[in-house]
Amino acid sequence: MINCEQLTGVVTDYMEGRLGLRLRFEMVMHMAMCPPCRAYVQQMRLTARLAAAAPVEPADAAVAAKVEQALRPGGGDG
Numbered sequence: 883m884i885n886c887e888q889l890t891g892v893v894t895d896y897m898e899g900r901l902g903l904r905l906r907f908e909m910v911m912h913m914a915m916c917p918p919c920r921a922y923v924q925q926m927r928l929t930a931r932l933a934a935a936a937p938v939e940p941a942d943a944a945v946a947a948k949v950e951q952a953l954r955p956g957g958g959d960g
């Protein structure tokens with residue numbers, strides 16, 4: 883079984899699907915037993931996703947506000 887240090891060393895390969903089946907399995911097993919490593923991998927995934935995303939356009943804030951307003955219960959056509 884891999885330890886925390888080994889997990890952090892291969893997390894990038896894990897996210898990119900470059901790990902072998904055995905090491906993948908060991909990572910999953912380790913994360914199942916080790917909440918800190920689970921949180922770490924989740925954080926790494928989130929960071930990678932944000933880094934890959936296109937820059938947020940200013941218009942998004944206005945759209946988000948509209949959506950929030952539309953979703954608010956009891957607003958508008960009362």
Ligand SMILES: [Zn+2]
Pocket residue numbers: 885886889912916918919
């Ligand atoms: Zn760990």
